[in-house]
Amino acid sequence: MRRSMVSRAFLISLVAGVGWVLLWAWLTRAGGPVPKLFFPSPEEVFDRFLKMWTRPYLGSTLLGHISSSLSIVLAGWVLAGIVGVPLGIAMAWWRKLKWIAFPVFQLIRPVPPLAWIPLTLVWMGIGDAARITVVFIAALVPWMMNSMQSVYSVDKLLIDAGRTLGANDRQILSRVVCRTALPTLVAGARIALGNAWTTLIAAELLAATAGLGYVALNASRMLDTDVLLVAMLLIGILGALLSIMMQLATRFLAPWSIRQSRGQ
Amino acid sequence: MTQTWVVEPAHWSAKTQATLYGAASLLGLLFLWIAATSIFGWIDPRVLPSPFEIALRFADLLVDPFGGATLLGHVLGSLKRWGLGVVTAAILGVPVGVLFAWAPLFRAVVNPVFEILRYIPPFAWVPIAILWFGASTMTQAMVVFIAAFPAIVINSQLGVQQVEKILLDAARVYGAGSLRTLRRVVMPVAAPTIYTGIRIAVSNGWMALVGAELIVGKNGLGFLISQGQNNDSVSTIFVGIISIGILGLLIDTIVQRSEKILLPWRGRLDQAGGI
Numbered sequence: 001m002r003r004s005m006v007s008r009a010f011l012i013s014l015v016a017g018v019g020w021v022l023l024w025a026w027l028t029r030a031g032g033p034v035p036k037l038f039f040p041s042p043e044e045v046f047d048r049f050l051k052m053w054t055r056p057y058l059g060s061t062l063l064g065h066i067s068s069s070l071s072i073v074l075a076g077w078v079l080a081g082i083v084g085v086p087l088g089i090a091m092a093w094w095r096k097l098k099w100i101a102f103p104v105f106q107l108i109r110p111v112p113p114l115a116w117i118p119l120t121l122v123w124m125g126i127g128d129a130a131r132i133t134v135v136f137i138a139a140l141v142p143w144m145m146n147s148m149q150s151v152y153s154v155d156k157l158l159i160d161a162g163r164t165l166g167a168n169d170r171q172i173l174s175r176v177v178c179r180t181a182l183p184t185l186v187a188g189a190r191i192a193l194g195n196a197w198t199t200l201i202a203a204e205l206l207a208a209t210a211g212l213g214y215v216a217l218n219a220s221r222m223l224d225t226d227v228l229l230v231a232m233l234l235i236g237i238l239g240a241l242l243s244i245m246m247q248l249a250t251r252f253l254a255p256w257s258i259r260q261s262r263g264q
Numbered sequence: 265m266t267q268t269w270v271v272e273p274a275h276w277s278a279k280t281q282a283t284l285y286g287a288a289s290l291l292g293l294l295f296l297w298i299a300a301t302s303i304f305g306w307i308d309p310r311v312l313p314s315p316f317e318i319a320l321r322f323a324d325l326l327v328d329p330f331g332g333a334t335l336l337g338h339v340l341g342s343l344k345r346w347g348l349g350v351v352t353a354a355i356l357g358v359p360v361g362v363l364f365a366w367a368p369l370f371r372a373v374v375n376p377v378f379e380i381l382r383y384i385p386p387f388a389w390v391p392i393a394i395l396w397f398g399a400s401t402m403t404q405a406m407v408v409f410i411a412a413f414p415a416i417v418i419n420s421q422l423g424v425q426q427v428e429k430i431l432l433d434a435a436r437v438y439g440a441g442s443l444r445t446l447r448r449v450v451m452p453v454a455a456p457t458i459y460t461g462i463r464i465a466v467s468n469g470w471m472a473l474v475g476a477e478l479i480v481g482k483n484g485l486g487f488l489i490s491q492g493q494n495n496d497s498v499s500t501i502f503v504g505i506i507s508i509g510i511l512g513l514l515i516d517t518i519v520q521r522s523e524k525i526l527l528p529w530r531g532r533l534d535q536a537g538g539i
Contacts (some may be wrong), residue, residue, distance in 0.1 A: 236380060
């Protein structure tokens, strides 16, 4: 009963999706009520999308801009993980370290990561380093907070119980500690990646020589609305893909966490 | 557990110790900063100005206009645009969320558009907003709206879905009309979740506003920062960053506090074991 309702809603959504695109095409048709300068038609966007793979726009093809954006996001995200995870675990382990380091983070946290962009620009100039730094700042806090939380989530009683039942250190680590800690850690990684992507787009709008945000802003200045829409849609699609990838990673790394949340 | 230390007598609670360590750490950092800039001059003031310089610049900006307005003018400009975006998002978002929960057909029809737009980060809307509205208040308000709207819709939907059907049936049996049911049965249950959505929206909107003002605008705190960057005035950038952080914190605190005043029954419900 419930299942058929869900699939019915999906079907309606599918039909409605097609309907929305048709409405878009009808509104933006040649001689229609919405001029191209305001909003391009779907076929113009699609045409431009196909052309941009082969014909360079602002110095590189679409693939070049996409790989520029993705490589900076991944660099900042991975660096934040390399720093954030050990720091978070250490802060949970030694409470004095937490007492010392946590107030500094509390002080910095209310400032949106993108407010740092002008500062990094003054310090490092327009380049990959400035953007990687901003992405790093955006991704560091979720990495760190969730690593800290994941240590707290391990129940000492369970470790003792495992030990009493004759588990060795390796078994305790893999069967007890990782089981409880991994879901929180992976969730941190997912939030960090989402933040990183959002912040990178802002950074590219402000200072970049390649990347999807850079393409979007320049397209807006040159009134290339079709290019602008291609860039916006790609930003959305890539963000969604990154999020789906992290969900798959959760399923692969910590499948029990999904079963748990479904059971609740 | 029983060991006593000279520096931290056992009768000090962990909380006191944490505060002391935190204060020492922050003061140490401040001292290091002063030492590196004012005392030893290891760092070029054009790269990192001393705290005193930033304080002076702060006082300066309060009186002398920079980038077309004093600091207060920029703050008010930012708050105006932020308020416009967030209030519009709340006025439109709550009814849409209620409709999402109550009218599955409406939800199914609108969902494809909503989901696609939700995945596009608010800043990615800045270029198209510039194209539509130019460098005006509307551009920034639109970006704030886009950042705030989804959180309000989703949480309103969740909140309304929490209302148990039996309560609605009971209200109907006792002869309450739909408006009365909405006001007396649905809203008390849904309001805390909706409020959570508004709280998220408020801080998302603030963040988006700063980004939008950095990219385009004629005043506001983000604009102040970008002017500081253009004039190579790092101390102005710092004043902007600090003001944004303080205001963001202040807004969140006000929203959090006013929840207790606006929704006094929430705490009671939580104590009673949740909804």
